[in-house]
Amino acid sequence: MSSGKGKDTDKTNTYEVRKDRVVTNVQGNPINEPFATQRIGKHGPLLMQDANLIEVLARFNRERIPERNPHAHGSGAFGYFEVTDDITDICGSAMFSEIGKRTRCLTRFSTVGGEKGSADTARDPRGFSTKFYTEEGNLDWVYNNTPVFFIRDPAKFPHFIHTQKRNPQTNLKDANMFWDFLTTPENQVAIHQVMILFSDRGTPASYRTMNGYSGHTYKWSNKKGDWHYVQVHIKSDQGIENFTNEEAVKLAGENPDFVQKDLFENIEKGNAPSWTVYIQTMTEEESKKLPFSVFDLTKVWPHKQFPLRRVGKLVLNENPKNFFAQVEQAAFAPSNTVPYQEASADPVLQSRLFAYSDAHRYRLGANFNQIPVNCPFASKFFNPAIRDGPMNVDGNFGSEPNYLAQDKTYQYIQQARPIQQHQEVWNGPATPFHWATSPGDIDFVQPRMLYRNVLSKQPGQQKNLAHNVGVHVANACPEIQKRVLKMFAKVDQELASNIAKECKAAMIHAESRAKL
Ligand code: NDP
Numbered sequence: 001m002s003s004g005k006g007k008d009t010d011k012t013n014t015y016e017v018r019k020d021r022v023v024t025n026v027q028g029n030p031i032n033e034p035f036a037t038q039r040i041g042k043h044g045p046l047l048m049q050d051a052n053l054i055e056v057l058a059r060f061n062r063e064r065i066p067e068r069n070p071h072a073h074g075s076g077a078f079g080y081f082e083v084t085d086d087i088t089d090i091c092g093s094a095m096f097s098e099i100g101k102r103t104r105c106l107t108r109f110s111t112v113g114g115e116k117g118s119a120d121t122a123r124d125p126r127g128f129s130t131k132f133y134t135e136e137g138n139l140d141w142v143y144n145n146t147p148v149f150f151i152r153d154p155a156k157f158p159h160f161i162h163t164q165k166r167n168p169q170t171n172l173k174d175a176n177m178f179w180d181f182l183t184t185p186e187n188q189v190a191i192h193q194v195m196i197l198f199s200d201r202g203t204p205a206s207y208r209t210m211n212g213y214s215g216h217t218y219k220w221s222n223k224k225g226d227w228h229y230v231q232v233h234i235k236s237d238q239g240i241e242n243f244t245n246e247e248a249v250k251l252a253g254e255n256p257d258f259v260q261k262d263l264f265e266n267i268e269k270g271n272a273p274s275w276t277v278y279i280q281t282m283t284e285e286e287s288k289k290l291p292f293s294v295f296d297l298t299k300v301w302p303h304k305q306f307p308l309r310r311v312g313k314l315v316l317n318e319n320p321k322n323f324f325a326q327v328e329q330a331a332f333a334p335s336n337t338v339p340y341q342e343a344s345a346d347p348v349l350q351s352r353l354f355a356y357s358d359a360h361r362y363r364l365g366a367n368f369n370q371i372p373v374n375c376p377f378a379s380k381f382f383n384p385a386i387r388d389g390p391m392n393v394d395g396n397f398g399s400e401p402n403y404l405a406q407d408k409t410y411q412y413i414q415q416a417r418p419i420q421q422h423q424e425v426w427n428g429p430a431t432p433f434h435w436a437t438s439p440g441d442i443d444f445v446q447p448r449m450l451y452r453n454v455l456s457k458q459p460g461q462q463k464n465l466a467h468n469v470g471v472h473v474a475n476a477c478p479e480i481q482k483r484v485l486k487m488f489a490k491v492d493q494e495l496a497s498n499i500a501k502e503c504k505a506a507m508i509h510a511e512s513r514a515k516l
Helices: 051-061 154-164 175-183 185-198 245-254 258-268 284-288 323-328 347-364 442-457 461-473 478-491 493-515
Strands: 074-083 102-111 126-134 137-144 218-221 227-236 274-282 309-318 341-343
Touching (some): 074 126, 074 258, 074 323, 102 309, 137 227, 154 175, 154 185, 175 185, 175 461, 175 478, 185 461, 185 478, 341 347, 442 461, 461 493, 478 493
Antiparallel strands (some): 074 102, 074 309, 102 126, 126 137, 218 227, 274 309
16 A cells, blocks of 8 residues: 555555646636536525536536447557567558568457446457557557457347346346347357356456457458468467456456556556467468358357467557546447458458447547557558538648549559459359348357366366356356256256256255245
């Protein structure tokens, strides 16, 4: 503990005395006495002319911006990405041009379902978004700590997220909503993500001790125009550490910001976390031989067939100076990309290309790119046809014409470089396609491998998975519980039986507690 003035390495417990600043109003006029209010006599009514009082109250009312709908509770830090291995045969982006090259970046971690003040140890996937300030403009990798996702039909996204949030009547988290959605046969494609979420990886011990995954398939190309499908893996150099269900629940009560504190304090102490970045690559030919679609966000690419190739290091060594300015206002979007890195046709990714920037236009305003943390400071924003709008603060391109025309001196034709139209060729009728289920058992194959081949080698992890599902589903009604057991039996019968036992034990425990 520290007290009084002066510096302390524990910034969460630091108090600095400053006597060298004159307090002003927002116009820079000095304020005489900030807590005095203008009134008639000592105890008479207040005066409308008290501009200071009106300003502080009105500004206070306007402090909150809309919180993100998913991913509201987050933490962030700055750092750099350093190239350790040459991948110029795969990707021509400037950030990978030479070994040792560093690019400044900002990473924001988050939980998904909870509100801004919710516990950051909650069972939930974690967001893992990184903005790279490259000389070719800003690049955002908007990833999660799991390599797969719950859905592959993007129109289901709002429905799914609603089930993770609150019941519209009770305003409570609702196990029936949660499992009703996930066990509906056409939504059971979520099982792979559900398995990971209910393993102990669903409650990471810190943001420092978890991995990040692109999840989606991307398309990267080299300067010759050769291209590959790519998945990115960002693996923690601190190793994986998770809480058990009970540890996470306990901490949620004791310190709902446990994970935020861990990240801030470790960076402040000089214990900068780092991650090693790898890619998996796949040719178009290879993708045609897969037993599933390369655009299916519910599947991983087996390591044996598509080995990890090391690219570089991500280091987070600088805490934000101001959380609101640099983390709350940070605007990540998968559509923010650089030459040679493109989105694939994964339908969920295609929808995110629209939805993320749209969320920022709503949350921060159309000129969110002018907020310093979002500015492409290593490049330059020049497009005088994009202008005006609320809170335009960067000079608005001065006297530049507000249209582009070829006889001006603008260079707006990119040098020829491979773009999507020159790669895959799409044709077919426009059709409503609901990608609900796959033929046969394919959506359960990888979840089964996770249970039987991966968790089986980690002591206690199969048991913890059954326990974590059991204590959660104990809050649902009997009909939904039956559906949950039936779904997990498709993964593994032993897993379903153990979930049933854990569920029963949790219900007995809850009943006996209720009688106390
Ligand atoms: P591998 O044995 O090569 O890979 C297994 C991977 O499982 C590990 O590399 C590790 O990923 C990950 N893992 C370990 N514990 C957990 C957990 N509790 N929850 C989620 N993932 C965990 O086999 P395959 O590549 O053939 O994959 C087998 C299964 O492993 C898949 O069906 C999938 O469920 C899971 N998996 C595969 C990944 C992939 O990209 N191939 C990535 C993550 C999971 P890491 O080293 O990244 O921590």
